[in-house]
Amino acid sequence: MVQKLDYLKETPSQTAGPYVHIGLAPGAAGFDIYKQELGWDIAGPNAAGERIRVQGLVIDGMGAPVKDVLLEAWQANASGVYAHEESTGEVEDGFRGWGRVITDFDTGEWGFDTVKPGPVPGRYGSTQAPHINLWIVARGINVGLNTRLYFEDEDNSADPVLNGIEWVNRRSTLIAKRTEREGKVVYRFDIRLQGEGETVFFDI
Amino acid sequence: MPLKGEFYQRDREWHPKAYTHDYKTSVARSPRQSLISLENTVSEITGPRFGHGDIDPGDNDLIYNYAQSGESAIGERIILHGRVLDENARPVPNTLVEIWQANAGGRYRHKKDTYLAPIDPNFGGCGRTITDENGYYFFRTVKPGAYPWRNWVNSWRPAHIHVSIFGTAFAQRLITQCYFEGDPLIPHCPILKTVPMQEGIEQLTAALDLNATIPLDTIAYKFDIVLRGRRSTLFENRLEGN
Numbered sequence: 001m002v003q004k005l006d007y008l009k010e011t012p013s014q015t016a017g018p019y020v021h022i023g024l025a026p027g028a029a030g031f032d033i034y035k036q037e038l039g040w041d042i043a044g045p046n047a048a049g050e051r052i053r054v055q056g057l058v059i060d061g062m063g064a065p066v067k068d069v070l071l072e073a074w075q076a077n078a079s080g081v082y083a084h085e086e087s088t089g090e091v092e093d094g095f096r097g098w099g100r101v102i103t104d105f106d107t108g109e110w111g112f113d114t115v116k117p118g119p120v121p122g123r124y125g126s127t128q129a130p131h132i133n134l135w136i137v138a139r140g141i142n143v144g145l146n147t148r149l150y151f152e153d154e155d156n157s158a159d160p161v162l163n164g165i166e167w168v169n170r171r172s173t174l175i176a177k178r179t180e181r182e183g184k185v186v187y188r189f190d191i192r193l194q195g196e197g198e199t200v201f202f203d204i
Numbered sequence: 205m206p207l208k209g210e211f212y213q214r215d216r217e218w219h220p221k222a223y224t225h226d227y228k229t230s231v232a233r234s235p236r237q238s239l240i241s242l243e244n245t246v247s248e249i250t251g252p253r254f255g256h257g258d259i260d261p262g263d264n265d266l267i268y269n270y271a272q273s274g275e276s277a278i279g280e281r282i283i284l285h286g287r288v289l290d291e292n293a294r295p296v297p298n299t300l301v302e303i304w305q306a307n308a309g310g311r312y313r314h315k316k317d318t319y320l321a322p323i324d325p326n327f328g329g330c331g332r333t334i335t336d337e338n339g340y341y342f343f344r345t346v347k348p349g350a351y352p353w354r355n356w357v358n359s360w361r362p363a364h365i366h367v368s369i370f371g372t373a374f375a376q377r378l379i380t381q382c383y384f385e386g387d388p389l390i391p392h393c394p395i396l397k398t399v400p401m402q403e404g405i406e407q408l409t410a411a412l413d414l415n416a417t418i419p420l421d422t423i424a425y426k427f428d429i430v431l432r433g434r435r436s437t438l439f440e441n442r443l444e445g446n
């Protein structure tokens with residue numbers, strides 16, 4: 001026998017299940033309990049940068065939209081600063097950079113309003129192209145899935161994370177498409193859980 | 205403040221696999237490609253922080269947080285408490301813990317739950333709190349009932365409380381479920397059996413805690429939660445670059 005390492009083990013993940021809304025978005029479950037729900041205002045009123053909307057579907061391996069997903073977003077502000085003490089710089093008053101949304105129970109569409117993030121520092125002195133970090137949980141997802149949303153109208157050519165994906169043709173699954181609707185900038189980002197065009201998910 | 209290093213990699217043999225045939229919903233919702241391994245950057249070592257301005261003091265008392273005045277939720281009164289730690293056994297203070305659960309009859313207050321057990325008019329089924337400086341949290345609630353679900357024809361969930369935890373970084377984000385010591389449904393649950401190791405199942409099972417029980421009032425269960433730990437120093441020159 002050798003000595004025993006005294007690390008604890010991470011608590012195993014379990015699915016969020018079909019009723020995740022009760023805990024994390026009770027208004028959507030059909031009742032009103034908290035004075036304020038969390039995560040509905042990502043950027044706040046004072047954030048600099050381009051105001052955008054992000055929306056999409058989560059699609060399962062049968063090609064059907066998943067209608068009971070909860071997504072969380074985590075992003076830097078337009079200057080590339082996260083609202084956290086380990087990110088260098090300041091964020092605007094009211095900027096949190098974190099959002100939480102659920103899909104529509106009938107259509108599976110999800111969406112949120114925010115500002116477009118700026119580039120952030122990468123490892124080894126590199127720079128990461130603007131991106132929004134996404135975390136996806138739902139019934140049937142045993143461990144929350146991490147992915148990233150990049151923007152088609154940004155220069156993504158030197159991004160170390162995209163370039164680290166060996167299969168070049170899979171990188172496009174992380175690029176949101178820009179459209180304009182009624183004067184609003186909308187980025188479309190559909191997430192495919194499985195099969196043809198499966199989105200790249202990361203072990204972070 | 206010295207720069208701290210990367211988070212320890214998630215042990216993917218300890219967590220459930222994405223594709224777990226006997227939990228049928230996972231079949232069409234599990235990625236088939238391997239996850240792409242990503243070395244931590246500032247995007248992963250940061251994450252949202254919450255303070256007492258985000259929640260109300262009574263949010264952690266599910267017996268009363270949705271009850272009419274003078275009323276309370278029906279069921280076995282329990283305290284669910286414990287600490288949030290990291291893999292280095294250090295407490296994780298000031299982090300948001302959110303829970304949700306069925307009522308004592310096994311019914312969720314959710315428009316998609318049609319189980320015939322009644323809704324308790326005085327029970328909402330969700331709560332939230334922020335750990336103190338020692339990583340400690342507690343909730344007061346009623347013990348949830350077991351409920352049937354459509355997996356096999358005769359599948360029943362053991363009594364459980366869903367738990368969501370943030371930690372200090374997006375890399376630590378975790379949702380899990382807490383079960384209760386002695387529940388005979390535990391060895392039969394296809395969702396719990398997605399956890400590959402018996403020790404992992406035990407880690408998800410809260411222990412009866414007679415020391416924390418309030419005599420003649422409330423039974424207690426202890427449920428410690430462990431989030432990913434991290435290296436204390438950076439071996440690379442700098443995570444953030446210059």
Ligand SMILES: [Fe+3]
Nearest residue numbers: 017361364366
């Ligand atoms: Fe449940």
